[in-house]
Amino acid sequence: MKKSTISIVSTLAVLGITTMVIAAGGSPAVTDNLQKLGMHLYNDKNMSINQNQSCRTCHHHLAGFADLKNHLAPYTSVVSTGSDGVSKGGRNAPTAAYAGFSPPLALLGDGEYEGGLFWDGRATGYSATLADPLAEQAQGPPLNLVEMAMPSKEAIIGVIENSSYANLWYKVFGNNSLVNVDDAYDNFARAIAAYERSADVTKFTSKFDLNRDQFTAAEKSGLALFEANCARCHSTTVAPEVPGPLFTNFRYANIGVPANPLVPVSPDLGLGVTVSDSAQDGKFKIPTLRNVAMSAPYSHNGSFPTLEKMVNFVNYSGGFTPEVISNIDPNVGRLNLTVEQVKDITAFLNTLTDDY
Ligand code: HEC
Numbered sequence: 029m030k031k032s033t034i035s036i037v038s039t040l041a042v043l044g045i046t047t048m049v050i051a052a053g054g055s056p057a058v059t060d061n062l063q064k065l066g067m068h069l070y071n072d073k074n075m076s077i078n079q080n081q082s083c084r085t086c087h088h089h090l091a092g093f094a095d096l097k098n099h100l101a102p103y104t105s106v107v108s109t110g111s112d113g114v115s116k117g118g119r120n121a122p123t124a125a126y127a128g129f130s131p132p133l134a135l136l137g138d139g140e141y142e143g144g145l146f147w148d149g150r151a152t153g154y155s156a157t158l159a160d161p162l163a164e165q166a167q168g169p170p171l172n173l174v175e176m177a178m179p180s181k182e183a184i185i186g187v188i189e190n191s192s193y194a195n196l197w198y199k200v201f202g203n204n205s206l207v208n209v210d211d212a213y214d215n216f217a218r219a220i221a222a223y224e225r226s227a228d229v230t231k232f233t234s235k236f237d238l239n240r241d242q243f244t245a246a247e248k249s250g251l252a253l254f255e256a257n258c259a260r261c262h263s264t265t266v267a268p269e270v271p272g273p274l275f276t277n278f279r280y281a282n283i284g285v286p287a288n289p290l291v292p293v294s295p296d297l298g299l300g301v302t303v304s305d306s307a308q309d310g311k312f313k314i315p316t317l318r319n320v321a322m323s324a325p326y327s328h329n330g331s332f333p334t335l336e337k338m339v340n341f342v343n344y345s346g347g348f349t350p351e352v353i354s355n356i357d358p359n360v361g362r363l364n365l366t367v368e369q370v371k372d373i374t375a376f377l378n379t380l381t382d383d384y
C-alpha cells in the first residue's frame with residue numbers, strides 16, 4: 029500500500045493539485061474557469077457525429093456518473109450504445125467520478141500492475157504532453173467509432189470554435205489556442221479532466237464521509253465485514269491530500285466473473301492484452317465503490333444487475349463459469365459469509381452514495 033500512496037501523491041504533485049475543493053451548502057462546486065470549460069465540453073452533444081451524445085450520456089450524475097440507460101435497465105442493457113444508435117461497446121461503463129486519482133500504469137515489484145484507466149488499463153498515462161491517465165482517457169471517446177464517432181480532431185476543434193463557450197475557451201487557453209489541433213486536443217482533455225476532478229463530480233459527500241457516527245447497526249457490521257473481506261483490494265486507507273478512501277488500490281484482479289451472453293466480445297482478456305502478458309489475462313481494474321449503489325449493472329461486462337447479486341457472487345462464486353479461468357484470485361468467491369452478512373455489506377455499500 030505504501031508504494032501506491034507515494035505514486036498518488038506524486039501524480040497529484042505532477043498535476044499541480046495542492047488543495048481539494050469541496051462543495052458546501054449550495055456553493056458552486058465548479059470553482060474555476062478550467063473546470064467550467066470542462067463541464068461545457070463534458071455535456072456538449074455536438075461532440076458526437078449525430079449531435080446526440082456527450083460524455084454525460086454514458087457517465088450521468090443520476091447513474092453515479094456511469095451509463096444512465098444501462099442504469100435504468102440493468103437486466104437487458106449492459107454495454108453502451110454509440111452515437112449511431114446501433115454500435116455497442118464491449119464493456120460496462122464505469123464511473124467517471126473519482127477516476128482522477130489513478131496513477132499512471134506501472135508494473136510493481138511484486139509482479140502486479142497498478143494504475144491506468146479503463147477496465148484494462150489501456151489509458152496508461154504515458155502520453156508525454158498530458159502525463160495524466162484521466163486526460164488521456166478523455167481523448168478516446170470522441171473519436172471512437174462505437175462511441176461519439178467524430179471523424180477527426182479537426183472536427184472536434186471546429187465544434188469548440190462554434191460553441192457558446194468559445195469565449196471561455198479563449199480566456200482559459202489564449203487567443204490562438206485553437207490553431208494547433210494537437211495542442212488544442214490536449215487542452216480539450218485537460219479541461220474535461222479538471223471538471224471530472226472538481227467537487228461537482230468527485231464530491232466526497234456520502235453518509236460514509238459526512239455522518240459515519242449515524243451508521244445503523246447493519247451499516248456498522250457491514251463496514252467491519254468489508255474491512256475484513258474486501259479492503260485488501262477496495263482499499264479503505266486514505267492517502268495524503270485525498271479527503272477520504274477511494275475503495276480501490278488501483279490494482280487489477282480476476283475474480284472469475286462469468287461471460288455475459290449480452291456482450292458479444294468474449295472471452296475478454298482485460299489487462300493481459302494491454303500489457304501483452306498472459307499472466308495478466310482475465311484481470312480487470314479494481315473499481316472504486318463510491319456511488320456503487322447508483323451504477324448498476326456491475327462488473328466489466330455487466331453480468332450482475334443488482335448490487336446484492338454482485339456481493340453474493342463475491343461471497344460465493346460456485347455455480348458460475350468464469351469467463352477467463354486463468355489467474356483467478358483464489359479467495360474471492362469463497363468468503364463463507366452468511367445471508368445476513370451479505371445484506372450488511374450491501375447496506376454499508378449504500379452509504380457510499382454522494383449528496384447525503
Ligand atoms: C457511448 C458511451 C460512452 C461515451 C459517450 C463516453 N464514455 Fe467513458 N466509458 C464508456 C465505457 C464503455 C468505458 C469502459 C471502456 C473500457 O474499459 O474498455 C468508459 C470508460 C471511461 C473512463 C474510465 C474510468 C475508469 O475507472 O477506468 C472515464 C474516466 C470515462 N469513460 C470518461 C469519459 C469522458 C470524459 C467522455 C467524453 C469525452 C466519455 N467517457 C464518453 C462509455 C462511454
Ligand code: HEC
Nearest residue numbers: 257258261281285312313314315326327328338339342357
Ligand atoms: C482480489 C481483489 C478483490 C477483493 C478481495 C474484492 N473485490 Fe470487488 N472487485 C474486484 C475486481 C477486480 C472487480 C471487477 C471485476 C470484473 O469486472 O471482472 C470487482 C468488482 C466489484 C463490484 C462491482 C463494481 C462495479 O462498479 O461494477 C462490487 C460491488 C464489489 N467488487 C464489491 C466487493 C465486496 C463487497 C468485496 C468483499 C466482500 C469485494 N468486492 C472483494 C476485486 C476484488
